[in-house]
Amino acid sequence: MGGQINNLAPRQRRVTISDVSEALGLTKGTVSRALNGYPDISETTRLKVARTAERMGYRPLAHAQAIRTGRVRSVGLVFQFYEHDGHRPFLADFLTGISGAASAEGWTLTLATASSQDEMLATLDRLVDERKVDGFILPRTYRDDPRIETLRRAGVPFVLFGRTGDDTGCAWFDIAGEAAMANAVARLAALGHTRIGFVQGGEGANYAHLRLDGYIAGMQAAGLAIDDDLIAPPSLNPIEGCDAGRRLLSLTEPPTAIVCAVDQAALGLYDAARERGLAIGREVSVISYDGIPEGRFVDPPLSTFAVDNRAAGERLTQMLIERVRGTDPHALRDLADASFLDRGSHGPPVLSSAQLARRVRASSIM
Amino acid sequence: MGGQINNLAPRQRRVTISDVSEALGLTKGTVSRALNGYPDISETTRLKVARTAERMGYRPLAHAQAIRTGRVRSVGLVFQFYEHDGHRPFLADFLTGISGAASAEGWTLTLATASSQDEMLATLDRLVDERKVDGFILPRTYRDDPRIETLRRAGVPFVLFGRTGDDTGCAWFDIAGEAAMANAVARLAALGHTRIGFVQGGEGANYAHLRLDGYIAGMQAAGLAIDDDLIAPPSLNPIEGCDAGRRLLSLTEPPTAIVCAVDQAALGLYDAARERGLAIGREVSVISYDGIPEGRFVDPPLSTFAVDNRAAGERLTQMLIERVRGTDPHALRDLADASFLDRGSHGPPVLSSAQLARRVRASSIM
DNA sequence: ACGCTTGCCGAAACCGGTTTCGGAACCGAC
DNA sequence: GTCGGTTCCGAAACCGGTTTCGGCAAGCGT
Numbered sequence: 001m002g003g004q005i006n007n008l009a010p011r012q013r014r015v016t017i018s019d020v021s022e023a024l025g026l027t028k029g030t031v032s033r034a035l036n037g038y039p040d041i042s043e044t045t046r047l048k049v050a051r052t053a054e055r056m057g058y059r060p061l062a063h064a065q066a067i068r069t070g071r072v073r074s075v076g077l078v079f080q081f082y083e084h085d086g087h088r089p090f091l092a093d094f095l096t097g098i099s100g101a102a103s104a105e106g107w108t109l110t111l112a113t114a115s116s117q118d119e120m121l122a123t124l125d126r127l128v129d130e131r132k133v134d135g136f137i138l139p140r141t142y143r144d145d146p147r148i149e150t151l152r153r154a155g156v157p158f159v160l161f162g163r164t165g166d167d168t169g170c171a172w173f174d175i176a177g178e179a180a181m182a183n184a185v186a187r188l189a190a191l192g193h194t195r196i197g198f199v200q201g202g203e204g205a206n207y208a209h210l211r212l213d214g215y216i217a218g219m220q221a222a223g224l225a226i227d228d229d230l231i232a233p234p235s236l237n238p239i240e241g242c243d244a245g246r247r248l249l250s251l252t253e254p255p256t257a258i259v260c261a262v263d264q265a266a267l268g269l270y271d272a273a274r275e276r277g278l279a280i281g282r283e284v285s286v287i288s289y290d291g292i293p294e295g296r297f298v299d300p301p302l303s304t305f306a307v308d309n310r311a312a313g314e315r316l317t318q319m320l321i322e323r324v325r326g327t328d329p330h331a332l333r334d335l336a337d338a339s340f341l342d343r344g345s346h347g348p349p350v351l352s353s354a355q356l357a358r359r360v361r362a363s364s365i366m
Numbered sequence: 367m368g369g370q371i372n373n374l375a376p377r378q379r380r381v382t383i384s385d386v387s388e389a390l391g392l393t394k395g396t397v398s399r400a401l402n403g404y405p406d407i408s409e410t411t412r413l414k415v416a417r418t419a420e421r422m423g424y425r426p427l428a429h430a431q432a433i434r435t436g437r438v439r440s441v442g443l444v445f446q447f448y449e450h451d452g453h454r455p456f457l458a459d460f461l462t463g464i465s466g467a468a469s470a471e472g473w474t475l476t477l478a479t480a481s482s483q484d485e486m487l488a489t490l491d492r493l494v495d496e497r498k499v500d501g502f503i504l505p506r507t508y509r510d511d512p513r514i515e516t517l518r519r520a521g522v523p524f525v526l527f528g529r530t531g532d533d534t535g536c537a538w539f540d541i542a543g544e545a546a547m548a549n550a551v552a553r554l555a556a557l558g559h560t561r562i563g564f565v566q567g568g569e570g571a572n573y574a575h576l577r578l579d580g581y582i583a584g585m586q587a588a589g590l591a592i593d594d595d596l597i598a599p600p601s602l603n604p605i606e607g608c609d610a611g612r613r614l615l616s617l618t619e620p621p622t623a624i625v626c627a628v629d630q631a632a633l634g635l636y637d638a639a640r641e642r643g644l645a646i647g648r649e650v651s652v653i654s655y656d657g658i659p660e661g662r663f664v665d666p667p668l669s670t671f672a673v674d675n676r677a678a679g680e681r682l683t684q685m686l687i688e689r690v691r692g693t694d695p696h697a698l699r700d701l702a703d704a705s706f707l708d709r710g711s712h713g714p715p716v717l718s719s720a721q722l723a724r725r726v727r728a729s730s731i732m
Numbered sequence: 733a734c735g736c737t738t739g740c741c742g743a744a745a746c747c748g749g750t751t752t753c754g755g756a757a758c759c760g761a762c
Numbered sequence: 763g764t765c766g767g768t769t770c771c772g773a774a775a776c777c778g779g780t781t782t783c784g785g786c787a788a789g790c791g792t
Binding site: 014016017018028029032033036038060061063064065066067068069 | 777778779780781782
């Protein structure tokens with residue numbers, strides 16, 4: 001093979017560790033040990049080496065080091081995109097965070113996608129087997145997540161974005177969605193709402209359980225009764241959200257406020273309310289979660305708990321790098337709060353549940 | 367350094383080329399040449415080597431090869447995300463395409479982000495300098511694109527997603543946006559529209575010029591006069607699109623149909639029409655470009671030219687890999703068509719431009 | 733003055749591959 | 763039977779680093 005015409009300018013030679021060692025009159029082994037902080041190098045030569053390496057613009061080649069050390073300085077990320085995908089808007093911010101934090105440490109991001117769970121596991125294996133990455137960030141965790149067992153067995157470091165059922169030996173970072181949901185309920189209760197509905201998030205995903213728990217905890221803390229009818233099934237997009245809204249609003253005792261686990265679904269609540277001639281933020285209050293950009297432009301602007309995906313990406317890669325360097329996973333766990341965006345989609349109830357029910361009936365007769 | 371407790375299961379040793387050569391009673395040099403198709407290896411041993419390598423599950427370590435060959439089998443992709451970013455929805459599909467095509471060839475995707483042009487160029491340089499990638503896919507090209515000159519000078523292979531001003535020595539793939547825009551005009555003209563407006567796309571980006579050209583070409587082909595008033599300034603999101611719509615509809619001779627360079631802006635046209643009490647698809651026809659998912663759910667569903675970003679990603683990586691292997695860049699150029707999604711936002715005009723103008727005036731008085 | 737650490741560095745092996753070079757074995761031709 | 767030319771593989775250098783091992787010289791105590 002080799003030797004085809006490539007008509008590309010020849011790349012200039014890099015400065016290698018041998019160049020540095022020759023310039024110093026040392027062996028490359030000594031230079032290497034000096035640069036890597038071995039204890040058997042005197043402080044004087046360590047400094048001399050560091051300075052001339054710096055001056056000559058020497059930077060070790062990650063993949064040349066890797067052949068001996070096994071580390072390539074790359075964080076792995078494998079996405080599984082679904083048909084109607086709620087986390088697409090998150091992507092750009094999340095990737096920016098990871099890439100930024102990685103390059104600050106001289107690392108890079110290796111990204112792959114999978115279309116099924118089997119392919120996901122195979123891809124993880126392949127990246128590990130080919131030593132393309134030193135570890136993984138696992139986004140969107142599940143209660144029972146097969147990726148974890150796979151990587152545990154393979155002995156590969158990883159950090160979860162989200163919590164999971166059994167997290168022994170797992171490092172993780174998460175946003176306290178349950179606290180946000182409880183806080184949403186508390187805010188609405190404080191405004192005078194007593195019938196507060198909930199629209200669930202994606203089935204199976206760990207966050208969905210937590211946010212539901214948060215809603216329930218919030219209701220209990222406010223001394224409100226939990227009615228199963230008030231809890232709508234998982235909704236991940238405006239269509240499903242609209243269905244959920246219709247269902248909640250047609251209850252004999254409809255909620256005057258709705259807490260929604262996912263912004264995309266909350267957008268659908270606007271449609272459901274509009275159908276019934278109800279004004280969001282007055283006749284029906286909504287507080288949601290995610291902080292998607294569209295929420296700012298709808299009318300009224302959506303009150304929601306925003307998560308900083310860029311910061312999450314940064315934190316996760318920092319944790320992963322520490323993990324690869326040997327930090328105990330149990331010491332690498334962190335929970336951050338979502339920040340409430342107090343906008344126009346919630347307020348004190350202007351109608352009682354009974355009045356609201358009459359309004360809904362009237363609108364559906366027309 | 368080194369030697370911290372890592373409490374991770376030890377990774378099992380890989381099978382190396384030496385394992386294979388020993389099993390065969392050959393030297394590793396011979397095995398290497400056999401596997402890489404050197405001409406000085408007999409067909410018999412080549413087959414024998416290939417088979418036992420396969421049987422033993424041998425796969426060369428990309429970064430070990432790279433230290434000699436300089437190739438790491440990785441495609442580089444650097445994104446620059448903007449504030450209000452039109453291409454976010456594209457991301458998942460695009461990445462899926464790239465990742466899929468790459469892994470089919472045993473390559474991986476190395477992704478980075480940049481927040482400014484300088485950072486972009488620095489990031490490209492860094493990835494090249496550290497030999498993290500063999501070449502780049504450059505998304506979102508500009509008329510005059512500094513990335514191209516940088517990579518040309520560095521002698522690094524790359525493939526453009528989009529065309530550019532001076533493309534000598536450039537391989538590229540693009541969607542024929544100009545043809546789509548011309549086709550949109552032709553469709554509307556065939557339905558009887560004579561006043562057809564245009565909402566431009568992102569300033570500076572190469573595609574924006576091409577789509578404008580396509581609109582103009584379409585108008586000329588249909589024998590329609592081109593009125594500067596009919597051409598609205600660049601609009602990239604619903605807000606700007608709404609402004610553009612207001613402006614076009616308040617003309618003394620408003621267009622009865624609007625061709626829009628970007629779906630996100632077309633969504634804003636819906637708002638502008640609603641404000642005036644005009645029905646999209648009847649009083650105002652709209653044909654747009656991109657094929658974003660939201661277009662299917664608005665009322666009426668948006669007629670638009672959809673681009674297959676997954677396919678684009680696949681094609682681009684295949685081209686890049688060929689390019690890295692030495693194919694002449696001028697032989698690597700491809701133009702694909704967007705596919706028209708014939709939905710509900712366009713139809714024959716029900717109002718003349720003059721009648722439309724009266725309707726608009728009436729609505730603004732209220 | 734002696735031996736014994738200790739500090740510090742050179743020498744060389746090593747990681748997992750690729751590539752160059754040279755020569756043995758075979759070939760047909762004379 | 764000898765010779766030049768192929769065919770095909772082994773040997774060894776090489777890529778850019780890391781890591782082990784051993785030894786020299788200084789420092790120390792006695």
